[in-house]
Amino acid sequence: MRLLIIEDDQGLALSMKLGLEKYGFYADVSNLGLEGEEKAYANEYDVVLLDLNLPDKDGTDILQFLRDSGVETPVIIITARDEIEERAMGLDLGADDYITKPFQLLELRARIQAVVRRFHGRTSPVITIGELSVNPASRTATVGGVLVELAPKEFDILEYLAQKHPHVTTAEEVAEHIYDETFDPSSSILRVHFSRLKRKLADASGREILQNIRGKGYWLCEKEN
Template sequence: MEVLVVEDDDILGKAIRRGLEDAGHRCTLAATGAKGLDVVVAQKCDAVVLDLMLPDQSGIDVLRTIRSQGIRTPVIILTALGSVEERVDGLNAGADDYLIKPFSFPELLARLSAVARRAHNLTAQSLCVGPLSLDLATRRVTRDGQEIDLTPTEFSLLEFLMRNAGQVLTRKMLSEHLWDSNWEGVTNVIEVHITRLRGKIDRDFGEPLLQTVRGRGYVLKGV
């Protein structure tokens, strides 16, 4: 896996690179947001580890620029800023995961593998639920023929909901699908992703497909 690490702390950056290389991955370091953007645009990365507190610009601005250019590379935010509001801001800006410093390196490796696997696990299949269609080969999602742009995490979440259409999925089930069975992260992260997904597949259309079942979880239903 080719990983870009955008981190201005030289000691931490080199430690992450050493750990990734020891695990068999390739790693490029960038100490500024501008350098990180240059690398993302110039070379193909399988994942990005992004600090939020950079010397030239905020990591959130870097992330928004990446997404505004149509680059869907999975991004894990790695930062000391760990309030609920800061996590929500990062996810709303297009991050696929959020890891707070200090962190366990094996956990970072596991999360990198998970987001990269979700982004590249393509099969020649299509799913349809009512007016909603998902093509797993092209990663194209449409509703009523209108294309919908999703992040890798949103795509994986929608795929799971569509494969289990009509079935109520709990937050735990969704968490285990997105972050593997041993994931024990913050449960409200699921609500953030659900809200973002609902805004994309339902907000500009008629009948809502993604519904909340109070006290139980979420269900996707065709019209």
């Protein structure tokens, strides 16, 4: 899952990035509002973490620009405890949640997962597709109740495909969500991860759960064709 952190406190932003990456997220960071606004507009993130008090453009103005521009990416406001009016304004403008400083990364992780779940119209934290179950919180996957041992990047791919189910998803879309902005799109490593994930799911189920639709992309098949 790929995040954008717009936070002018460089120490806090780096701490958030490194801490969230330990939970399996991948984060880009902007310490300036205008730069963050441009990234949020130009790229497809799963969640934007938006500080309100930025040096060059107010966070509420950034949020209003994104919503007016049709950007529906979930936004979690990062706010100080005395910013009640700004917090309320942010929610009125279309923010999905807020978290007050100081906060624990464990709480932030839970809030991120909750807004993503709501964004995709799910109520359960576990994504179930036929005999396949994907748990983003524990980063585990089972087939028929049996745990499938996945490498971190293999799980990242599976989680994103499960979130997008039943839609077909291109490799480019997957790459955009499971790597940060430093990823080299010409790298062949993503194909390797797809191949290994496809094999592991097939071994666990006895059929092809992960299917490649030629010329379109990848999808998760609920039952045998």
